[in-house]
Amino acid sequence: MKVFVLGAYPRSAKTRKAIRDLDEGKISIEEARLAILEDTSYICGIQCGSNLSYVQDPAIEHHDIFRPFVEAWRGVYADGLLRFFDNNFFYRIPVFIEEPDVQRCVISQRVRVLRKIAHDHPVKISVPGPITFTYLSKTELDKGELAVSISKAYVLDSELGDAVPDVLQLDEPFLTDPDATPYHVSVLEDCVKELKRRFPRIIVSLYYGVPKEDVFKKLIELPVEAVTLSLVEYPDRALELLRRCRPEASRTCIGVIDARDIKVEEYEKVKKLVEKATDQIGSRQLYGITTSCGFELIPLKYAIEKTRVLGRYGLRIAEELER
Amino acid sequence: MSNYVLPKAFITTVVGSYPKFPEAQEAIEKRKRGLISEEEFRRICRSAIKKVVEDYISAGIDLISDGEQTREDMVVFFVERMRGYEIGDWVRIFDNVYFRKPIVVSKVEYVGPMIIEDWEYARSVSDGRPVKFIITGPYTILDWSFNLYYRDRRELILDIARALRREIEEAVRRGARYVQVDEPALSTRPVREEAELLREALEIMLKGLDCRKIVHICFGRIERILPYILDYPVDQFDLEFKNSNFRLLPYLKEYSYNKELGFGVVDVHSLKVETVEEIKDAVYRLMRLDIIGPEKIYLDPDCGLKRLPREIALEKLKNIVRAARELRREYGYE
């Protein structure tokens, strides 16, 4: 059973200040990068020390999940703010005027940094899933084609920078939206085909909500390593979905630690949630456990505490499932 | 108080916030750093409230607000003045901009008046125009804070509602005729369970009070939440329309909407001032649905005006007032 964090981490006070100072021209980009690197090293160290299966890229420098790519690609720019799903957090809407043209590497750059910090620990990089990227953007282009061209841009990034993460995670919260349909998953299938040329192991992560049954059924048939599903926000609905989709749902990784809340879950509560899920999809079939989403929207100290908790609980649960 | 008579139809109003005047902004900063007392803070902010009211009157708005000049934020302002909260650590809102997200650490309880003084002051200088009593709702306060005390969200939201009820009750006792509850967070999770949670809280907050009751909701997927909220114990929903290009209109028809409607006709996220014609066209579209008459339609911006430059906010309001006057004539109310 794998145990890992789903997404990005918040910035330390020092890094927030460094980025502010950089924006105000008080320090150089190198100084700001140093602060970001310190946060990255610290957070990756905690993940390694917590025995997590993958070291998740904490993505400290990004302002929202799209921005690093929007800034590194030609053909797209960042526009006004819009609420990011159900959060009191806002992203800048990417506007695609043409298909993305990679000017700078993001994925491979991150892989290089993480490899240095995490040594031989497997490295996981999460990127905006091509469907979520496309549907949260503004564009006159054909959305299906745009999603595929975004996937090609990820491949090119990795080729140009000559670095491949052990796991590439496609963040697809849009697929939990009631507006998402099996059509979107069929587009994602085309994207996955492109991505598989370069990235051998892919995880599709769903968070903030529970997808519709027809969407999830199609998702779990994708040729990917796993699909993640959060049991935190709407547990009854998520468990019912697993029940209806078994046995194919066995490659599901479940989100059991609430990454948007600072209250630390009790072990028994988490264990019970895992048991309820394995009741549905068969015990020992579970791909792994993870957080409900990234830790970006809670203060760093709680993110660190919850990372440790995830590691501890993961070990105990794995042992108990073995028995 | 002179007695300002509200028009019979197409009453013009505001959602609440107005661009902060520099003295108010400065006072908020000083109070946060402990450089001035709460009394001093209120005293300085009065001049800002007065200027807001003057702007509203010069624009010709019928039903006004205090412009929320003392409120640094929709949630922090209230929780700092209630028992049960601690001001937490920094959490990102966008880019590298953060806010200190409050944490519930003990039972939430009412301490004493929070916004009554601002509202009363605005009323004292409003030349008889009614001033809405506008308060952030329990769902939004719940959603934009962490909770380390309550085992159950429902218990927490109901305690918040009980605390807010005390404030509203006092305002009504002092003569508030229009009470508006702001719930921007509700549209972010447009599912039945969440709407039911707020319904229960609203019943606690508003039951039996002798005033016009309004709930303001903006942005997000309002059309999805609409079917679950229509029987809330309120007289009016005040909703954002313009920013989402009036996408919501057909749903009003579909769900047989029949309460009063605060109709958001200008976009608070755009610097472009909507013309009188544009505003009137929006109203014609609403009227063509044939669901509610002009007496039930209130014209206002989509949301608070705080993010706009003052001159633009004022121009937008003036055009709402001009459009309303022409519409009243056209529909035979003047």
Ligand SMILES: [Zn+2]
């Ligand atoms: Zn609003």
